[in-house]
Amino acid sequence: MNNSxxxxxxxxxxxxxxxxxxxxxxxxxxxxxxxxxPLFILLLPFETPRWVQLLLGFxxxxxxxxxxxxxxxxxxxxxxxxxxxxxxxxVNKPSGGYEPEQRPLMFDMGVxxxxxxxxxxVLLHHFxxxxxEAGSFANVLSTLSKIFVSSLVSIFLMMLxxxxxxxxQ
Amino acid sequence: xxxxxxxxxxxxxxxLFLLLEVFCFYLIVNYNHFQRTxxxxxxxxxxxxxxxxxxxxxxxFSLGKQNEQLAAQNSVLLDKLYNxxxxxxxxxxxxxxxxxxxxxxxxxxxxxxxxxxxxLKLHNYLTINKGENQGLKPQMGxxxxxxxxxxxxxxxxxxxxxxxxxxxxxxxxAILKNNNHFGSLTWDGRNEFYAxxxxxxxxxxxxxxxxxxxxxxxxxxxxxxxxxxxxxIWREPGSNFHTINVELSTIxxxxxxxxxxxxxxxxxxEILESETINE
Numbered sequence: 101m102n103n104s105x106x107x108x109x110x111x112x113x114x115x116x117x118x119x120x121x122x123x124x125x126x127x128x129x130x131x132x133x134x135x136x137x138p139l140f141i142l143l144l145p146f147e148t149p150r151w152v153q154l155l156l157g158f159x160x161x162x163x164x165x166x167x168x169x170x171x172x173x174x175x176x177x178x179x180x181x182x183x184x185x186x187x188x189x190x191v192n193k194p195s196g197g198y199e200p201e202q203r204p205l206m207f208d209m210g211v212x213x214x215x216x217x218x219x220x221x222v223l224l225h226h227f228x229x230x231x232x233e234a235g236s237f238a239n240v241l242s243t244l245s246k247i248f249v250s251s252l253v254s255i256f257l258m259m260l261x262x263x264x265x266x267x268x269q
Numbered sequence: 270x271x272x273x274x275x276x277x278x279x280x281x282x283x284x285l286f287l288l289l290e291v292f293c294f295y296l297i298v299n300y301n302h303f304q305r306t307x308x309x310x311x312x313x314x315x316x317x318x319x320x321x322x323x324x325x326x327x328x329x330f331s332l333g334k335q336n337e338q339l340a341a342q343n344s345v346l347l348d349k350l351y352n353x354x355x356x357x358x359x360x361x362x363x364x365x366x367x368x369x370x371x372x373x374x375x376x377x378x379x380x381x382x383x384x385x386x387x388x389l390k391l392h393n394y395l396t397i398n399k400g401e402n403q404g405l406k407p408q409m410g411x412x413x414x415x416x417x418x419x420x421x422x423x424x425x426x427x428x429x430x431x432x433x434x435x436x437x438x439x440x441x442x443a444i445l446k447n448n449n450h451f452g453s454l455t456w457d458g459r460n461e462f463y464a465x466x467x468x469x470x471x472x473x474x475x476x477x478x479x480x481x482x483x484x485x486x487x488x489x490x491x492x493x494x495x496x497x498x499x500x501x502i503w504r505e506p507g508s509n510f511h512t513i514n515v516e517l518s519t520i521x522x523x524x525x526x527x528x529x530x531x532x533x534x535x536x537x538x539e540i541l542e543s544e545t546i547n548e
Contacts, residue, residue: 150282158289165296172297176290183286232297235304 104145104203107267112160115140115261120167123257131246134253137164137174138225139261141182142218145203150186157182170233177229181221188220206262218258219251226251340380340526343414347378347528351491376491377531379403384428388521391458393435395419397527400427408489410530416495416518417441417483418527429529434464434496435521442487443496443515446480448473454481454496454515461521463500466513473511475502481515488535 119137126134141157161178165171189204192213206214226247234243277284297304352374381403385396399405401424411418411431419433420441432439435456443466444451452468466481479499485492497517505512 151285154282154285154289158293161293171300172293172295173301176293176297179286179289179293183282186282232304 108140108144111143112140112156116160116163119164124168131249132253133246133250134257135222135226135229135250136254136257136261138178138181138222138254139218139258141178141185142221142258143204144185146189146198150182153182153185154179173229173232176232177225180228181225184224185221188217188224192217192220205267206259207267211259214262215255215259219255222254222258223247223251226254336526337380337382340382340528343526344378344380344528348374348376351376351378375533377404377533379405379529379531381429381527381529383525383527386433386521386524388433388435388461391437393433393461393521394422395431395433395521395527397429397431397529398427399529400424400429402426404531405429405529409532410483410487410489410491410494411527412490412494412530413519413524413527415520415524416497417490418519418521418524420489421529431527433521434517434519435461441489441496442484443481444484444492445469445473445475445499446482446493451484451486452510452513462517463514464497464517466499466515467510469511469513471504471509471511475499475511475513477501481513488532488538490530491532 115137119135123134123136126132137160140160141153144153144156157178157180158175161173161175162171164174164178168174189198194213202208204214204217209217230243230247230250379399381397381399383395384398387393395411395418397411405421405424407421407424409421411421417434419431419436419439422430422432424430434441434454437456437458439454439456441454442451443454445466450469450473452466454464454466456464469475477499481496481499483490483492483494483496495518497515497519499513500516501514502511504510
């Protein structure tokens with residue numbers, strides 16, 4: 101349990117720093133904005149109380165906002181992500197259900213499960229985020245393509261992260 | 270109450286979610302200019318149209334006040350216009366010792382509102398809401414936004430009556446603007462839109478739509494105040510003068526604000542002229 105808290109706190113810091121220091125500087129064609137910090141919420145243990153997930157999502161999002169000078173955008177999107185996370189997990193439940201000691205990591209759940217879980221969550225997160233950013237439905241097509249392309253890059257980065265940081269157990 | 274608490278407890282995650290999202294949107298709208306304007310403009314369509322409709326109604330309530338303000342402003346502008354221009358009076362009646370380039374205040378313009386009027390009689394008068402207390406005296410000229418209106422006939426403390434151009438006894442010195450020939454403007458009592466310009470000799474060419482303005486040869490009006498346009502010209506048999514029908518620029522029926530022209534030097538000139546005659 102303690103181990104898990106430390107691991108998640110560390111992940112929180114690492115993802116925040118990677119996002120703020122590296123990814124925020126990347127703006128491919130002003131079109132692709134990859135985000136990796138939502139992975140923190142996605143990788144919280146299954147049994148985390150929902151209110152904790154929501155609060156953590158809010159805090160994480162707000163910190164990103166502070167650095168990106170977009171107060172509220174990421175907070176709203178990440179709280180939304182924390183909220184739908186459980187639903188996505190339910191939809192994606194293996195036929196036998198989740199084992200008590202399983203974590204939502206690729207290491208525990210496999211590539212296929214993770215790809216679905218991360219893919220759907222990130223799309224939903226990006227959808228909210230870019231819609232808020234666009235502020236109106238005036239340029240829906242441009243917004244949608246932004247969401248789609250950025251999501252692809254974000255999902256790729258998140259999968260890559262999980263390939264690299266394999267828990268030692 | 271217990272059920273409510275149970276309900277809240279059961280869906281606590283959802284309510285926390287709602288709470289946080291509401292807070293997030295509060296932050297978004299408060300801290301991001303573009304999103305705020307988007308939010309306000311889309312939600313503002315309704316309020317804007319409501320406000321528009323409201324001002325469409327309430328604007329009428331302030332019309333009276335706005336008219337007063339405009340009239341006051343106009344009197345200031347008229348003041349500037351006629352006192353700056355080299356008015357005929359400077360050359361004809363002003364004393365020679367005065368430097369002709371000096372701009373001296375010759376006229377005061379006092380705005381007033383018409384509170385009563387007639388246009389259909391033979392002797393038509395206006396009643397205006399300014400009188401002796403505001404410095405009005407009989408025989409002062411009165412003009413409206415479109416041109417000459419008449420002369421003050423009688424004054425009381427706070428009101429005055431104006432003999433309009435539409436008055437059988439009215440007689441105003443007028444000139445044809447393009448050749449400076451002057452005659453006197455009278456009214457035959459027939460039509461409230463036309464007055465007659467007399468005393469223009471038949472050797473003077475007059476054309477339809479020539480402009481008729483005040484001459485400035487009287488004490489009442491500065492020169493060049495619009496009176497109207499020549500409408501038709503004819504010659505009475507045996508007369509050496511044209512009779513010219515002038516379409517008045519002031520429509521007396523619809524006018525409701527006027528300016529009283531206070532000629533500052535009038536007394537001085539009157540004394541001078543009466544002394545000259547008495548000699």
